[in-house]
Amino acid sequence: MGFSNIRFSIQLFAFSLYLKLAAAIHPSFKARLKEKDLIVQVKVLDNSVGRYYIFRHGKVTSKSGIHPKPDVCMGFSDAALGCRLLVPWRDQQEQTDSMKQFRLTLSGPDELTYWFMETISLMLNAGIKWGTDMGSGVKRYVNNSNAGSMFVYVKDGRIIRITPIEFDKSDAPSFTIEARGKKFTPPRKSTLSPYGFSLKSTVYSPDRILYPMKRVDFDPQGERNCENRGTSGYERISWDEALDIVANEIKRVKREYGPGSILSSTPSHHTWGNVGYYLSTHRRFMNAIGTTQVVANPDSWEGWFWGATHHWGNSMRQGGAEGYGTVEDALKDCEMMVFWSSDPESNPGSYAAFESTVRRQWLQELGVKMVHINPYYDPTAALMGGKWLAPRPDTGNAMALAIAYVWITEGLYDKEYIASRTTGFEKWRDYILGKEDNILKTPEWQENETGVPAKDVRALAREWGTKKTYLGAGGGGNQLGGACRCATGLEWARSMVCLMAMQGIGKPGINMGNMAVGTPMDTRFYFPGYAEGGISGDIDGTASAIYLYQRMPHLPSVNTVQQRVPRLNIPEAILEGHAEGYPNNTKIIEGQFFKFSYPAPGNSVIKMYYKYGGSYIATMNETNRFVKAYRTPKLEFVVNQAIWMEGETKFADIILPACTNFERWDIGETCNAGGYIIHNFNKLNHRVITLQHKCIEPLGESKSDYQIFLELSKRLGLSSYFSEGSTELDWCKRMYEASDLPTVISWKKLLKKGYYIVPPPKEELKSPCAYRWFAEGRKKDIPEPFPLPADYTEEYLSGLQTQSGKIEFECSSLKRFDPDDPERPLISKYIPSWEGPHTTELYKKYPLQLLTPHPRFTFHTHNDGKDSIINDVKEHRVLIDGYYYWIVKLNTKDAEKRGIRPDDLVKVFNDRGAVICAAHITERLPQGTAQSPCSSAIYDPIGEPGNSIDRAGTINVLTSSRPIIKKSHSTASNSCLVQIEKWKEQ
């Protein structure tokens, strides 16, 4: 017997001692051993060394040798490998490689193999300590969310409060920016969005799904009654029954119809954390069974992605602007900030809560002038003050062209920059001067379109042309939401780029931003963001391959189904069996040109829908389409894995109860979206990386998403592959080890404290300001890894992603793709909205332009409804006759004309449907305009679902499913003509 064999046999013996020792010290582990009786063999595959462990009545005994019929068998290709892997400090890379090469095998029923692996994990983790003792039986934990990072106080197993994190002296210092003789430092705490404070009430919501349920008239062996989805009730079933039905349906549709027959979709955001995220655990499982892929439209970027990209590239930023160093630059040099469809106090561009509010207050303190261009006098305008210009919805590009007209005719633009940094300006100039269509794009011309007096636009243009100005376009200031999501959204976003080019973007004090993005954060410290796919191993479909796949050794996953369906056309795919779309491929500018069709060659149409959470019914345009798609027998099976009974949940046949991230382990950094929005944490004042504590036990019978997928995996023989033998806490630790955290904080300390603040970079290591390199004609020196090397025309790092390497007023990519597309001309032009004042017949019938922005008081549908305390926010819902109604805002005169008084119930309607809302009457909107955010978590049709009036505020019932332009996959959710009248109960 060689040395390795001897050593291995000793280790195998020691292993049984460890098990016994852990059981003696930790009662929880002792209890664990009582769960199952089984025999586990661990051996070298050639049977040269082995020991088997007998788990019986809570006791473990072991014997050297090979058992003839073990329940579970773990085999190593050689004893030396066994020695290296059967220790807590094993090399994860070798462990993963051994699994890939079948040098490490595990056989036996999934139920037992995973139990054994989990038992090892529990043995190693028995006795871990987490959280801070606050006295009086209160423990303070740490967690994270779309709304920011938080402390969670727990007493007697129940959350009692959720607060922002107050940093202490042991945490890294905050950044300080010196500008104009002053020093600016942010407060020493995290901020939370309003809905962050509602999370406790949603955890304990009466709408929590606490046990698995089956639709009462659904029988997988007999009548399915698919057309009753949404109306018939539910009955409680056991987990075993629910999981058996789902696993059997997965097998059945694959057997009967083949690849593509399963569709799975998620809300575009979910509970926070790199392990439990929809791109992580969910993706890992779905890739393991093979599902039709849902291609998301760039729903918060539309105009930037389909339009602005062609002028300056930035495809991986979905066409938005670079976002580094702009906070310091603006503090130092900006004289005026123009907020254009930009309301960061309501939405600073996702997940960033109120981090940037204080920074805008610094600008205020410095006396920087502010201008707000938005049909709605938004909270940012109300807080900051300054000039408000209110163009009619969908007409902003007319104003942009008129501003350019003033600059051109009065010489108020940077001619040198235009000459050296841009191409095609003459073409745009000639269009603006009317040489193409005999229409001078004067401020007077725009007045007819926008309703904004010509004099005001002239005054703005003159001030803008003479002051160092920041343009905050969209919620994030460099993209997102608002005007980019309307029928003229492409042309508007395109003009934003062109205007900035005319003013010399990148020169000191001249840039794109509204202080929401561009703080001095350390971009060199690595922690994975959610777009890196977490534990998915999805090297094709996420950004895993760039960093995380190498840094966290784990098994890869590949979705074997190539069929794709455009998200906005899921209903057509299901109901009509056909859909077409354009991809959200951000790798290159041209990625968006490759049209695809559903069904894909050789694939089945969709027969089963595995829905993960709610929110399509609420956030997707012309929502009733989705309702109808659920109520068809063409869809043979629908399972929804959900935390709450939201509007969409009740269209499932089987409901699997998931728990919130307060009830399971996870790890994640606030605002870190990974490649989706790279370095998105530079929206924050502090980089906050959190070990998201399991604060309480899952409510009722609910389980973590990981646990649910694991249970299904067991029924599909996939559990070893899916889990790699890791629990969620193990995955957290693997994620920790993959990051730079081990160089600055021990696992034990992180586990206890729950968070780590990444120190701001030293002065010399701060990222340079966005576009400064471009303005000064240097190589790109900001820390973003795109464009890809081959996408540079000249030398690597020289110039932009466009063919010319410059900002192109006339887009070469569009010239190559479709030079004659009237919907997307080569230069930005004014194309009246396809659903607005120029659509005369429709406008007569529906004379109000309805804006449906991102909501301020809920993140998608997560925080609304559910009997949450958010319902009591008077700006969110209004309680009338015992029912919380969604709010629609309209102008005083429009209300008077219709006899509508404050808090009257009104019917908001058009040909697509009707929604009952409570009226808020306001002077914050011009006449002819109404406003009501999307995202009601409740869908409450008063008659047949999909064909009757909704009274819960599903405002997207009203928005059009027409894409902004045909050659896109996009939503124009802010182009929606409606009529509003007093609601009289029938």
Add this chain to the structure above:
Amino acid sequence: MAKWNLIIDVAKCEGCYNCFLACKDEHVDNDFLPYSAAQPKHGSHWINILTRERGQFPTVDVANLPVPCMHCDNAPCIKKAGNDAIYKTGDGIVIIDPLKAGGQKEIVNSCPYGAISWNEEKNVAQKCTLCAHLLADGWKEPRCVQACPTGAMRFVKVEDTRVKQMIAEENLEVLHPEYKTGPRVYYKNLYRYLKCFIGGDVAFKKDGAVDCAEGATVALFKNSQKISEVITDNYGDYKFDNLEENSGRYTLEIAFKDYEGKTIEVDLAAGKSVGTILFE
């Protein structure tokens, strides 16, 4: 002795409801005896956000006024309550004892600020405690102040003599001083909610085009007395703020370059947008 005071800057309140929601997060489902019984999940507003729009499109502004219990030194509720059910702590906080106050519904209407609500389920009157239970635990501020993202709320524990200085230095006011209840909640820029403005813009016509009249002089008169004078900005905009509602007739005199001056009469009810005054 130093006492707690809450200072709220109306100009900094953006109506985000973080204070209101943090209050609910703290108090719904949580009893903190002897300071408070749990707040009902719905319907109660221990800190009530009042929102007011002023002016007419497009000359508008918006102010939000958070109204918690005023923690009056001369609190009518204390007098109203029997059984010593309401008392003032040594550091200035008014507490309704949730046990002693049971059944005393009349307490609710004793508050002229409407800051007390009735908890039907618990049969007790309730209101903001300034999170006295947390202060007792060593917290430096209540949940609402911690949650505020704009710094609109400050919580200070100082001697009353210092408060007097702060009132003078920072121009602090109390809401409804006429109630004479001695509130410990002070407001800055309260005019943004309570008072109104006259505003508008001045324009001129030259070579057929209308432009904003920057640098026009706009003077405001009341009873022939000049109250204020401003110069219009580059949009021709002017604004006279901090005027009393329903304060009657005002006269605006507008002068711009060589044009003949204009006089406009304004009858001020609530906030007034005069619209565009055009020089031709």
